[in-house]
Amino acid sequence: MLLRKFMSLVGIGSAKIDLILDKETYTQGEQITGYFLLKGGLIEQQLKRIDCDLVKVENGTESMIEATSILTSRSIESEAANKIPFSFKLPTSLPISTEDISYRFKTRLTFTEGVESVDQDIIQVVEGERLA
Template identity: 90%
Template sequence: MLLRKFMSLVGIGSAKIDLILEKETYTPGEQITGYFLLKGGLIDQQLKRIDCDLVKVENGTEHIVDSTSILTSRSLESEASNKIPFSFILPTSLQISTEDISYRFKTRLTFTEGVESLDQDIIQIV
């Protein structure tokens, strides 16, 4: 058990997060819905927060457009799966996606102990 805990603290077999969206293409001002899928790792872990940033990548440079955070003290049991609803309204001022401009959601799951779990989901603005 001690080895499993140590492995989770360094990121091996720790819990994971995945943002599941209903689709990949959106328009400025549209509401995005989906859910965060939390998958437990080798041991029970205490969650601290979920941060999700909408990031605009323009000519290789990243800019955070907007963010949302969920503070939690929930415990995620080993090998369990949980869903947390996600809703986000895109700003009306977004430029459309081009070869030089793209958008993505960067999601971080932070634990009271251990490394963060990261996820990225590319979306297209038309």
């Protein structure tokens, strides 16, 4: 048991996070929905927070558009799976995705002890239909 705890503290067999989105392509100003899927590792771990940043990558340079944090003191049991709803409204002024501009959500799961779990999900932003 002590070996399992040590392994999870250095990131081997620790809990993981995965942001599951309903789709990959969105229009400017659209509401994005999905959920965070938390998967337990080898041992029970105490969660501290979930951070999710919308990042724009333009010509190789990253800039954060907006950040969301969920503070939590819940535990995730060994090998359990939990879902936490996710919702985010894209800014209407967001430039559309091009060859030089891309977007991704960077998600981090932080524990009271141990290494963070990190996930990245690429989305595409397209121009919305204009109403006459």
